[in-house]
Amino acid sequence: MNVFSHPEFDNHEHLSFFCDPETGLKAIVATHNTSRGPALGGCRMFPYATDEEALRDVLRLSRGMTYKSALANLDLGGGKSVIIGNPRKHKTEALLEAMGKHLESLGGQYIAAEDSGTSVPDLKVMGRRTQHVAGIAERIGFDGQPSSGDPSPATAYGTFIGLKAAVRHKLGRNDLKGLKVAIQGVGNVGFRLARHLKEAGAQLWVYDIFADNMQRAVDELGATPASAGDILHLPVDVVAPCAMGAVLNDESIPQLKATVVAGAANNLLERPDHDQALKDRGILYAPDFAINAGGIIDVFYERNGASPETVRAHVDTIGDTLMEIFTRADRSDRPTGAIANEMAEERFRKHTAHIEEIPERLTQVG
Numbered sequence: 001m002n003v004f005s006h007p008e009f010d011n012h013e014h015l016s017f018f019c020d021p022e023t024g025l026k027a028i029v030a031t032h033n034t035s036r037g038p039a040l041g042g043c044r045m046f047p048y049a050t051d052e053e054a055l056r057d058v059l060r061l062s063r064g065m066t067y068k069s070a071l072a073n074l075d076l077g078g079g080k081s082v083i084i085g086n087p088r089k090h091k092t093e094a095l096l097e098a099m100g101k102h103l104e105s106l107g108g109q110y111i112a113a114e115d116s117g118t119s120v121p122d123l124k125v126m127g128r129r130t131q132h133v134a135g136i137a138e139r140i141g142f143d144g145q146p147s148s149g150d151p152s153p154a155t156a157y158g159t160f161i162g163l164k165a166a167v168r169h170k171l172g173r174n175d176l177k178g179l180k181v182a183i184q185g186v187g188n189v190g191f192r193l194a195r196h197l198k199e200a201g202a203q204l205w206v207y208d209i210f211a212d213n214m215q216r217a218v219d220e221l222g223a224t225p226a227s228a229g230d231i232l233h234l235p236v237d238v239v240a241p242c243a244m245g246a247v248l249n250d251e252s253i254p255q256l257k258a259t260v261v262a263g264a265a266n267n268l269l270e271r272p273d274h275d276q277a278l279k280d281r282g283i284l285y286a287p288d289f290a291i292n293a294g295g296i297i298d299v300f301y302e303r304n305g306a307s308p309e310t311v312r313a314h315v316d317t318i319g320d321t322l323m324e325i326f327t328r329a330d331r332s333d334r335p336t337g338a339i340a341n342e343m344a345e346e347r348f349r350k351h352t353a354h355i356e357e358i359p360e361r362l363t364q365v366g
């Protein structure tokens with residue numbers, strides 16, 4: 001297994017491989033870049049078929065967090081961790097505590113939050129052995145409601161703000177009355193996004209692989225149920241993928257009828273060139289890591305005890321960031337995903353440059 005020459009390595013600052021035979025823990029922690037601050041990112045537990053698969057996943061996810069936090073102007077770096085194992089079979093308190101012990105040994109360069117396969121209670125168990133876990137505090141959330149650390153409400157609200165910015169830019173309208181939106185996946189984020197849209201007067205179509213999730217959106221929000229094959233290709237204004245990645249691909253893009261894609265799922269583009277493919281079809285794509293940053297913003301502020309108003313004000317800036325992406329994309333006739341990457345790099349490389357200047361200044365002083 002290659003590490004430094006791995007195609008996804010991308011100059012990661014630090015990688016650690018943990019093994020604890022007593023509890024069965026096998027984990028990898030990847031810290032991509034800490035120029036803006038400690039690397040914060042989810043701890044995923046998944047039954048990876050090979051070590052190679054786990055390494056590839058953690059490297060890609062970790063890099064993605066650097067971009068997301070930098071674009072959201074957070075003083076955070078990017079990192080991620082994976083535990084190799086089936087969460088339904090292999091997750092024990094002892095294993096989670098062992099993970100906590102290992103996180104502690106990293107001294108805070110990486111801070112773990114929940115991700116698929118781990119939950120807030122799991123992070124609390126890790127927290128018995130380390131202070132470097134986030135997203136677990138009970139407090140009043142950004143929306144004035146009690147929050148147990150679940151970032152989904154902030155992610156859904158940020159996605160709603162971003163979707164409105166995309167509609168304003170592409171369709172030239174400020175209100176969402178009668179706007180037709182198709183949502184793929186009405187889970188924690190998708191359902192809440194649907195509720196925001198309903199309150200703003202939008203018309204909704206939904207599809208979810210779990211019939212009860214779909215039915216809840218139909219019963220509570222008056223959404224129209226759609227099918228797996230149709231949801232992305234309905235004659236609507238906006239498509240909001242909120243389930244899984246890689247749904248914007250060679251097959252789906254030619255069939256899209258919406259002119260705006262604005263959803264919360266990570267890694268929506270199957271390949272980087274699908275960014276250009278969307279532009280070529282005249283479809284405005286709100287880059288996933290820009291629009292779904294509400295959760296990481298919320299988790300960041302949990303750590304310094306900021307007021308709900310501060311958190312909400314920061315989540316609101318997702319709209320401004322997207323407007324800047326759209327404007328720069330129009331001006332340079334380039335696709336929005338490429339512009340978002342460039343803006344994120346400007347934000348974390350500037351900090352890296354600043355850090356690299358320090359030794360020189362110290363030498364001068366000395």
Ligand code: NAD
Nearest residue numbers: 151152155185186187188189208209242243264265266295
């Ligand atoms: P979730 O598991 O609560 O919801 C996902 C929903 O999608 C579920 O209802 C599931 O049944 C449904 N689904 C799965 N496969 C599907 C398919 N093929 N077609 C239709 N529906 C399908 O997860 P979530 O927390 O709502 O996250 C949704 C997406 O947003 C994920 O991609 C996640 O990585 C991303 N995201 C979430 C957050 C957050 O704060 N929760 C933050 C950033 C990004």
